[in-house]
Amino acid sequence: EIVMTQSPATLSVSPGERATLSCRTSQSVSSNFAWYQQKPGQAPRLLIYGAFTRATGIPARFSGSGSGAEFTLTISSLQPEDFAVYYCQQYSNWPRTFGQGTKVEIK
Amino acid sequence: EVQVVESGGGLVQPGGSLRLSCAASGFTFNTYGMGWVRQAPGKGLECVSAISGGSDKIFYADSVKGRFTISRDNSKNTLYLQMNSLRAEDTAVYYCARTGPLYFDNWGQGTLVTVSS
Numbered sequence: 001e002i003v004m005t006q007s008p009a010t011l012s013v014s015p016g017e018r019a020t021l022s023c024r025t026s027q028s029v030s031s032n033f034a035w036y037q038q039k040p041g042q043a044p045r046l047l048i049y050g051a052f053t054r055a056t057g058i059p060a061r062f063s064g065s066g067s068g069a070e071f072t073l074t075i076s077s078l079q080p081e082d083f084a085v086y087y088c089q090q091y092s093n094w095p096r097t098f099g100q101g102t103k104v105e106i107k
Numbered sequence: 108e109v110q111v112v113e114s115g116g117g118l119v120q121p122g123g124s125l126r127l128s129c130a131a132s133g134f135t136f137n138t139y140g141m142g143w144v145r146q147a148p149g150k151g152l153e154c155v156s157a158i159s160g161g162s163d164k165i166f167y168a169d170s171v172k173g174r175f176t177i178s179r180d181n182s183k184n185t186l187y188l189q190m191n192s193l194r195a196e197d198t199a200v201y202y203c204a205r206t207g208p209l210y211f212d213n214w215g216q217g218t219l220v221t222v223s224s
Contacts, residue, residue, distance in 0.1 A: 032209065034210040034211075036152075036211075042216075043202055043214040043215060043216055043217055044144075044152065044211070045214070046210065046211060046212050046213075046214075049210045049212070055212065087151065087152055089152075089210065091209040091210050094166050095154055095166065095168050095169075096142075096154040096157070097154070098151055098152040098154070099151070100151045101151050
């Protein structure tokens with residue numbers, strides 16, 4: 001099983017600032033990698049797939065980078081609606097595995 | 108508009124059974140894989156099972172293998188998860204999600220399964 005490690009666990013950021021979230025995989029997953037956003041009481045929402053491709057309707061302030069075993073999600077200028085938990089996921093191997101999540105909170 | 112709607116959750120005693128359903132609309136159901144992802148209270152996400160469009164490929168997490176069975180009826184655009192021998196640790200919100208084609212691109216709102224005496 002591929003283990004996903006996200007950092008930090010919690011990120012405190014002021015509105016308008018940049019947020020950088022990281023995810024490391026225990027072995028290379030090439031670009032078979034996605035990011036999801038989850039707000040309280042809601043289902044996760046796909047943000048990024050293929051490591052850097054934004055899903056339909058996702059604003060340009062969200063960007064993904066990386067390949068192999070190290071990935072980054074950057075939110076260029078945090079909006080009030082961006083405060084949420086973010087999960088990374090690999091889809092290179094079964095089982096599909098998720099990171100433990102990074103909570104982005106208001107500073 | 109793509110929609111997936113789960114149903115069938117509820118309270119069940121340890122050792123009991125439950126069947127979840129997921130009704131899909133807005134896309135050609137038999138051309139997409141589907142999966143079930145669960146989230147225990149206050150915890151992260153776990154993919155418990157997935158099935159290809161033609162039901163020829165099926166995956167189960169080790170935690171549910173032998174107890175859960177995934178299936179689909181393409182004539183009814185519906186995905187199922189039969190859950191037997193339920194345990195307290197199966198308590199979670201169960202999400203139905205479309206795999207498009209490898210990642211989960213559309214999710215339902217989830218159905219809560221509580222296993223407790």
